[in-house]
Amino acid sequence: MDAAITWTKDWLAAHDYCLLGEPDLVRAVPWSKIYCFATDRGHVYLKWSAPAYASEAALMTSLASQFPTVILPVLARNPALGAFLMPDGGEPLRGKLKQSYDRQTVGTLLGEYAHIQLSVVSDVDSLLALGIDDWRMAVFADLYDKLVHDQGLLAREGLTMAEIEVLQRTGDEVRRLCREFAEFNIPDTLEHCDFHDNNVLVNPGGVLINDWGDAVITHPFFSLAGFLDSAARNHGLDVGSPAYDDIKDAYFGIWLGLENPPQLERIFEIAQVLRPIEFAFNFRRVVNMTTVEEFQPYRGYIGEALRRFLSSVREIL
Incomplete structure (x- = not known):
């Protein structure tokens, strides 16, 4: 996960997000992990998935383009790491x-x-x-x-x-x-x-x-x-x-x-x-x-x- 966390920090910095601390691990199962990054522009979530589930980011990107009012958008994705970023969509x-x-x-x-x-x-x-x-x-x-x-x-x-x-x-x-x-x-x-x-x-x-x-x-x-x-x-x-x-x-x-x-x-x-x-x-x-x-x-x-x-x-x- 270190590479995915580093990628996230680099992406946030490149897009003018200011980090407010280290990320919190909010969900962890053997096939997926989610981290929350607190920033000056709200929370950003990093999700990593095992290869069998790694199509999620591409699917969500496709769906969000067609149904933007009901699908959480993807901010960025890194297929090589099996990781992508999402904004805070609510509770x-x-x-x-x-x-x-x-x-x-x-x-x-x-x-x-x-x-x-x-x-x-x-x-x-x-x-x-x-x-x-x-x-x-x-x-x-x-x-x-x-x-x-x-x-x-x-x-x-x-x-x-x-x-x-x-x-x-x-x-x-x-x-x-x-x-x-x-x-x-x-x-x-x-x-x-x-x-x-x-x-x-x-x-x-x-x-x-x-x-x-x-x-x-x-x-x-x-x-x-x-x-x-x-x-x-x-x-x-x-x-x-x-x-x-x-x-x-x-x-x-x-x-x-x-x-x-x-x-x-x-x-x-x-x-x-x-x-x-x-x-x-x-x-x-x-x-x-x-x-x-x-x-x-x-x-x-x-x-x-x-x-x-x-x-x-x-x-x-």
Whole structure:
């Protein structure tokens, strides 16, 4: 990180920022670190990412050029170091929602996010060229097969041999659901892969969608499934409650030109079943870039996600 910190200080000096002290480490995981630099022009954040996530700066730059009101801008990037700089975008939305759950703000956010997804459908090839992972429905089931046949990993994740064998037998069911997804008119597109209210910043000008390092190309409705799961855990939103339905309807509203409401409900139902697999894919990336010791705090996440998938897949078929 010394090289990235030196680069940041040099960039700030060259652009007339006056440092007010040494940077503070505000977030550190094995695959990413964020430092805050206090300056006379506000806080500037340095983010470093491991190579598997290093396309984030290029993606955010592209998105900010198209959607400047809802994407945090990138001030500078250094691909050789896997580092980039961001301005202060505000406070995480979750803190505000903990005080009072503003359904209108969240509904507007979901609509704006879905608008981004729909707008970049035609840009999928160029987004993949940035290095974003391809988890489209055409390859999703094959990726699933590779995951559930990695018996060493799944055993370390706490799954029994009996559970692993059941997972290995569900490949055809995953393929069936992927084919059903493909029969609808909702295309694969950009998916944040970690979309929740703590990755959204709120400021007097509105909200900014942040932390795109996990982004992939896959089915867009995984975003809605993940967001609502997070809202249930962190804000106690019940399935079918007015707030839950408002969020879902705000997201559905962007896609109504492609499918009608009953079809959107079925698509969302499938997304809820397959979303734990996507979650497991994401943490398998972490396994591939960390040592056994570094991954220890996250051990069990993949196993628990696959158990959630098993508990729900039979109900939908």
